[in-house]
Amino acid sequence: MTALELLTRDYLGNFAFRWLHVLAGITWIGLLYYFNFVQVPALAAYGDEGKARNMAINQIARRALWWFRWASVATLVTGILITGLVKGYFKDFMSADNGNGIGHNVAISIGMVLGITMAANVWMVIWKNQKVVLANAVNVLDGKEADPNAAGSGRKALLASRQNMVFSVSMLFFMIGAGHFYSGAFESATSSNAWTFFIIAIVIAAILEINCLGLIGGPKAGNKMLWPYESHKNAIITSFVLWLILWLASEILLA
Numbered sequence: 001m002t003a004l005e006l007l008t009r010d011y012l013g014n015f016a017f018r019w020l021h022v023l024a025g026i027t028w029i030g031l032l033y034y035f036n037f038v039q040v041p042a043l044a045a046y047g048d049e050g051k052a053r054n055m056a057i058n059q060i061a062r063r064a065l066w067w068f069r070w071a072s073v074a075t076l077v078t079g080i081l082i083t084g085l086v087k088g089y090f091k092d093f094m095s096a097d098n099g100n101g102i103g104h105n106v107a108i109s110i111g112m113v114l115g116i117t118m119a120a121n122v123w124m125v126i127w128k129n130q131k132v133v134l135a136n137a138v139n140v141l142d143g144k145e146a147d148p149n150a151a152g153s154g155r156k157a158l159l160a161s162r163q164n165m166v167f168s169v170s171m172l173f174f175m176i177g178a179g180h181f182y183s184g185a186f187e188s189a190t191s192s193n194a195w196t197f198f199i200i201a202i203v204i205a206a207i208l209e210i211n212c213l214g215l216i217g218g219p220k221a222g223n224k225m226l227w228p229y230e231s232h233k234n235a236i237i238t239s240f241v242l243w244l245i246l247w248l249a250s251e252i253l254l255a
Ligand code: HEM
Pocket: 018, 021, 022, 024, 025, 026, 028, 029, 075, 076, 078, 079, 080, 082, 083, 108, 111, 112, 114, 115, 116, 119, 172, 175, 176, 178, 179
């Protein structure tokens, strides 16, 4: 191995970017949990039009959203850099012969798909809609008329945020599991076992994602399909049910 390969694989890929990745990841997911468990219930307690609520949105949510969305970018970029700098990371990916093992490969693939979907939700749904909510809070504080679309935008952001909360439990399990629980396990699993498990996991995640976007029955309250997102308690239950299904599927399909 050349000195350059050693530097990129061991010091940048395996050490620096892995460490920065976990730091960025906890910042992102920590703020996701703050939004879900603290800010949303607290703002709901202020009522719909209260001045205190709009001030909190303008001063607190605006700052929290800045750190939240840039931490998601830092997590995504450092995660992808790990795969880019560790030579041969994707070589013969779903095969036992690439040095990492099938268990590791399928686990990190699922973790990455969930993480990338979550990052897309942050920028394409949550931030897009929160910009409307933030602008409305400033307008109302300035004595201008409230935007009638603000409540609908807030609802769309909330659904995606609770879906990210649901994905986060399984995402982190497979992210850490790749190097620790799945690595070296399931040595008799074949490439087709791994693909079957991967495709089942992706189909379940895609159905949940389509649902949180309100594409099955609309985003309004009263749509029973949106039960997982109607409270943070429901989202916590759903996140562990999803994790249980995926974990059992891995045990059954890869064994
Ligand atoms: C956004 C998309 C993400 C991508 C593309 C990504 C990618 C990766 C990659 C490639 C690895 C290395 C796995 C290996 O050892 O081969 C990894 C590990 C890890 N990631 Fe992510 N990740 C993402 C999101 C997250 C998030 C949101 C967190 C939350 C904290 C996170 C936490 C971790 C942890 C804890 C490890 C394990 C480090 C270790 O045990 O060595 N990742 N990730």
